[in-house]
Amino acid sequence: MVWETIRLALRSIRRNVLRSFLTLLGIVIGVAAVIAMITIGNGTTQKVRTDISSLGSNLLVVRAARPDRGGSTSFTPRQLDDKDLDGLRKGLTNAKAVSAASQKSVRVVYAAGNVAADVTGTDTDFFVARDWNASTGRLFTEQEVRGGVNVCVIGETVRQQFFGAGDPDGLTIRVSRMGCRVIGVLQPKGTSGFGQDQDNVVMMPLPTFQRRIAGNRNIDAIYVAAQDGVSTSTVQEGIETILRETRRIAPEADDNFQVRDMTQIADAMASATATMTGMLGAVAAVSLLVGGIGIMNIMLVSVTERTREIGIRLAIGAHEKHILIQFLVEATVLSLLGGLIGIVLGLSLAGAASLALSIPFAPSAAVILLAVGFSALIGMVFGFFPALRGARLDPIDALRHE
Amino acid sequence: MARDPLISFDKVWKTYGQGEAQVHALSGVDMTIGRGEFVAIMGPSGSGKSTAMNIIGCLDTPTSGRYDFLGIDAGRLDRNRRAVLRNLYVGFVFQGYNLLPRTTAAENVELPLIYRGAPSGERHERAMEALEQVGLMGRQNHTPAELSGGQQQRVAIARAIVTRPTLLVADEPTGNLDTARSHEIMELLTTLNAELGLTIVMVTHEADIAAYAQRTIGFLDGRIASDTRKLEVA
Known part of the structure; x- marks a missing residue:
């Protein structure tokens, strides 16, 4: 039927x-x-x-933020600083890498050419956290970071702009009036999901950046990579506990920082x-x-x-x-x-x-x-x-x- | 003539319209038709013969009075119950054949069995049997457009008898056919009446067609005007 x-x-x-x-x-x-x-x-x-997962799904980003209520009423939030960084480095047991970074978009000059690039001051852990290596040359060392040496690693886009097919190793570019020796080129990462060219960058040691480019000792962001097999939420809890201590936040007050993992951003x-x-x-x-x-x-x-x-x-x-x-x-x-x-x-x-x-x-x-x-x-x-x-x-x- | 009554009208009225515009299609008709009878209903148009036929076939119900079919008070049944009654006990043959277009003879004949929920194997077998009874073997895959008028009416008769009904209602079954074809169809109906004991009620306005029946009921102005039986030839 x-x-x-x-x-x-x-x-x-x-x-x-x-x-x-x-x-x-x-x-x-x-x-x-x-x-x-x-x-x-x-x-x-x-x-x-x-x-985003190419950035690392185990990656957490800590930034300063104004608390929702309580705490400081000032317009700008209290910046992250060395104390916070040291606290996290010592206190977090389940982190693979803890890295500080500050960033500014500045004009970079080589010979007659000039280009606006994202200049980041950071440390060696940054490359561990982001799982990023040099395609030619090398990355900067811990000694160079501690010493605040004028060396930099450039992204593929910057290399192509200035050097075409050539090898920039050992040449000096000018980053906002500061001379900086190129020691390596980063592996290309392409355009991010946010439409940003991740290769239009210049990386240098954080102290160099703070002293010569930013003119302050602020840290914009702390990147924490969780150890393999450890959930980001566990690490996030650890970060929050430590930072509330280093930033002396009263128990009833809200956090004056935020921790987000890449899945939340996604x-x-x-x-x-x-x-x-x-x-x-x-x-x-x-x-x-x-x-x-x-x-x-x-x-x-x-x-x-x-x-x-x-x-x-x-x-x-x-x-x-x-x-x-x-x-x-x-x-x-x-x-x-x-x-x-x-x-x-x-x-x-x-x-x-x-x-x-x-x-x-x-x-x-x-x-x-x-x-x-x-x-x-x-x-x-x-x-x-x-x-x-x-x-x-x-x-x-x-x-x-x- | 004390046959088991199959159809019994008791003061059946059928009225259309309201008040001034009221028309009585049937005005208190009493009649009885026994099992196995072959009855012709005659009368001019407007005499109520079609209305009577619709009530007999359980397509319609009386406005007042009682209609018993198979001992069931069929005039009081709702339309779905009457549909079941028609499906089980009544076969219809119409003047205009009323076959489904673009549908093969076999499928047309199977149709009533579909509404009975018969499985397709059994349907097909019984359809072929019915087509054989009406002399249409080998035409089962023809559509109505590929068949002559006489053949189409044979398919319609096969569809009517495929359910092995008790009653066959025929509304001017030869109205669209030429004389030779008409007599063939009447021969077929006579054979079905004689061999299967099928009760046939046929509406016609042609005397020579009515002559095939054993009994002729004449309608006039919503009443029975005459009721004559053919003398049995010994």
Whole structure:
């Protein structure tokens, strides 16, 4: 019985191919839009996540922050300093690396060329925490950091700007009027998920940076890499306990610093993407509604056209429910067909987009199943009224219908 | 003539419309039709014969009075119960054949069995049997458009008898056919009546068609005007 009803529905749809296709268009567009949007959205989120995990998923970033309540009321938060750094270095037992860094965007000059680059003053642990090495030359040593020597390691973009294919080892560049000997080039990291060129950088020892570039002893951020197998939240708790002590925060006062791990930053990015997807989803929902009304319209036409057929079926013993189910199944099959075409179209669009935007193609089985279910539901909801109308026909009148 | 009554009208009225515009299609009809009878109902248009036929076939119900079919008070049943009754006990043959277009003869014949929930193997077997009974073996895969009028009416008869009904209701079954084809169809109905003991109630306005029946009931103005039986030829 079920199979016959579905076969009957398919036959009736085939009989009016063009009309059926036009009816489906609304559903096709709606479902295709949803599928494409979500697939592209997922791809973007995945890209952001891999970018961030390339920074190190075990990495925590500590920054100074104004407390939510209590503590200092001054506008600028209390900066991180050497005491905080020493406290963390001594107190944290489950950290692989604890590194301080300060950053400033300054003009870097070599010969006739000049470029604006992110200049970072840091220590040797930074490269451990970020899992970053030199592609040519070497990184600076602990002695060089302690001594505040004027040496620097440059990123791939800076190297290309100044030296083309050449080797910059031993040459001196000027960083904000300070002469600085290049000792190595960093491995290229490419563009981050935030659209930032991670290779347009110059790295130098932190004391050198503080004295010659920043002119203060502030530390912008402390990077902590958790040991393998230790969860970032455990390390985060340790950091918070130590810093509340070194920064003498009263028990009832809020933290005047914040600790975030890279997954939290990734989540923030993902939620921005989700908002976009949600808005576009609303547009798709309108399209699906229009599609549903189209199905209702065509089913009403179908019921009217086949009044005589309904009469015959009722006369030879069909129940109201048989007629109801017949037309309901027809509407559902029609709508489902639209959904399937929409899924194929949506996935093709997303595939093309992921090639063009070089993001991963990330179809979601759950969303595809949801689209199938939803299009079936639309068929049932919008097919119900026409089907009921057919089922309620009087067999004598229906048989008389021309 | 004390046959087991299959159909019994007791002061059946059928009224359409309200107040001034009220029309009585049937005005207190009493009649009994026994099992195995072949009855022709005649009368001019508007005489109430179609209304009577619709009530007999359980498509319609009386406004007042009582209609018993198979000893069941069929006039009081709701439409879904009457649908079950039609499916189990009544076969319909219409003037315009009323086959489903673009659907093969076999599928048309199977249709009533689908609503009975019969499995497809059994449906097909019984459809082929019914097509054989009406002399259409080998035409089972033809659609109505590929069949002549007479053949289409044979498919319709096969569809009516595939459920092995007690009653066959025929509404002007030869109305769209030429004389030769009409007599073939009537021969077929006569054979079914004789061999299967099928009760047949047939509406017609042609005397030579009515002559195939054993009994002719004449309707006029919503009442029975005549009820004549053919003399049994010994």
